[in-house]
Amino acid sequence: MIAGDAGNLVGQIRRGVLPYCVLAMVGEKERYGFELVHALGSIDGMVTGEGTIYPLLARLRRQGLMETTWRESATGPPRRYYRLAPAGREALAEFTGSWQRLRDSVDDLLASSGEDPF
Amino acid sequence: MRADGDQIVADYLSRLRDAASVLPADRGNELIEEITAHIAEARAEGPTAIGDASAVRNILERLGDPADIVRTAAEPPFGAFSAGPPASGFPESRHPESRMPESGYPGVGRAGGGHAESGYAGTGPLAWPNEHGGPGGHGGGSGPGSGPGGGPGGPGGGRAGALEITAVIFLLIGGVVIPFVGWVVGVILLWYSPRWRRSEKLLGTLVWPGGLLAPVLLMLGAGVATVIPSSGTSCSGGYTETGMTSTGRHFLRHVAGSCSTTGGGLPTWLAISLTMILLIAAIAGPIFTAIRLLRRAGSAPAEPAADPAALLPV
Numbered sequence: 001m002i003a004g005d006a007g008n009l010v011g012q013i014r015r016g017v018l019p020y021c022v023l024a025m026v027g028e029k030e031r032y033g034f035e036l037v038h039a040l041g042s043i044d045g046m047v048t049g050e051g052t053i054y055p056l057l058a059r060l061r062r063q064g065l066m067e068t069t070w071r072e073s074a075t076g077p078p079r080r081y082y083r084l085a086p087a088g089r090e091a092l093a094e095f096t097g098s099w100q101r102l103r104d105s106v107d108d109l110l111a112s113s114g115e116d117p118f
Numbered sequence: 119m120r121a122d123g124d125q126i127v128a129d130y131l132s133r134l135r136d137a138a139s140v141l142p143a144d145r146g147n148e149l150i151e152e153i154t155a156h157i158a159e160a161r162a163e164g165p166t167a168i169g170d171a172s173a174v175r176n177i178l179e180r181l182g183d184p185a186d187i188v189r190t191a192a193e194p195p196f197g198a199f200s201a202g203p204p205a206s207g208f209p210e211s212r213h214p215e216s217r218m219p220e221s222g223y224p225g226v227g228r229a230g231g232g233h234a235e236s237g238y239a240g241t242g243p244l245a246w247p248n249e250h251g252g253p254g255g256h257g258g259g260s261g262p263g264s265g266p267g268g269g270p271g272g273p274g275g276g277r278a279g280a281l282e283i284t285a286v287i288f289l290l291i292g293g294v295v296i297p298f299v300g301w302v303v304g305v306i307l308l309w310y311s312p313r314w315r316r317s318e319k320l321l322g323t324l325v326w327p328g329g330l331l332a333p334v335l336l337m338l339g340a341g342v343a344t345v346i347p348s349s350g351t352s353c354s355g356g357y358t359e360t361g362m363t364s365t366g367r368h369f370l371r372h373v374a375g376s377c378s379t380t381g382g383g384l385p386t387w388l389a390i391s392l393t394m395i396l397l398i399a400a401i402a403g404p405i406f407t408a409i410r411l412l413r414r415a416g417s418a419p420a421e422p423a424a425d426p427a428a429l430l431p432v
């Protein structure tokens with residue numbers, strides 16, 4: 001480990017959790033591609049380029065983690081709406097548990113880093 | 119100002135198309151379609167007061183460089199860029215087989231397994247199973263129509279769905295098989311499908327009503343016309359007169375037959391030319407429409423009815 005590596009590590013963590021964030025976003029309600037991408041792009045530091053989310057959406061769809069439905073749009077081409085598939089729900093639930101445990105553990109360790117552990 | 123914005127978008131999409139040429143055609147088309155729709159949506163909802171060109175630049179900046187987008191699409195998810203070791207010090211995946219490149223798209227990726235700076239893809243603690251559905255995946259979804267491995271252009275790619283294909287077939291020849299009614303079925307399916315824009319549905323309905331029924335009838339008509347001469351051509355046959363002269367001699371006289379063209383006033387060559395033009399238009403119209411509809415439905419890819427699904431290993 002070298003000093004200054006944390007930024008890179010955070011970037012990797014962010015990329016790792018992004019698919020689960022997408023699953024979480026469509027878990028609440030179904031959303032269409034632009035809506036989803038725009039919302040993710042608006043979260044500070046979540047993605048470096050909105051366009052790169054589309055390949056991720058396609059991948060999650062192909063893996064059966066999200067289901068899609070086409071709906072006509074009054075203003076333009078038909079929109080593809082995404083919603084969570086049962087397999088995606090399962091994966092998200094599993095990740096949520098793991099993430100919360102990891103996050104709490106790291107938070108505790110960081111909070112106690114300045115204190116005398118004994 | 120709008121024209122400037124259009125030109126900027128056209129340049130961007132052109133770069134995206136070039137970059138996407140390394141992807142399998144269906145995935146490349148799908149990506150281009152998604153990005154095109156994204157830009158249209160963003161432009162439709164964005165503020166126009168600041169000038170379209172700058173608004174468009176902002177949209178494209180947020181989207182990112184086309185090369186980065188395509189690289190993200192081509193890279194194996196969370197995996198190594200090559201079959202080599204992972205670039206970071208993360209523990210090995212529980213699915214080592216999934217570290218194989220997903221399909222080896224040429225010309226994409228970064229040599230040496232460096233860190234991905236674009237988008238979400240990169241090395242990480244999670245390695246996703248090969249998305250083409252190798253046998254390692256668990257979870258539902260595998261079924262008929264999803265061959266093992268899939269390969270480039272595999273499931274969920276740019277193909278029209280069964281409904282769309284049926285609609286186009288009925289539009290084309292439904293009216294010939296079940297006169298007119300078959301075409302009406304095609305129109306109903308056309309309007310029922312959500313894959314097409316309203317303008318495309320209108321095109322499908324209006325070019326031409328009945329589909330290929332009209333040219334078939336036209337050809338039948340032309341066939342009949344050659345058997346039964348029409349268009350006012352009348353002929354009088356020749357005949358033979360017999361009689362007796364004043365001198366008491368018998369005579370035999372032949373009166374030749376003659377034909378004359380009346381009515382219509384169209385020379386034969388012109389009539390044939392017009393019929394041919396009509397016939398070509400009657401055939402080309404529905405075929406052009408059918409191709410266009412299938413392309414549109416194909417670029418808005420079919421739902422993966424039976425994808426080889428693979429769960430995220432967590």
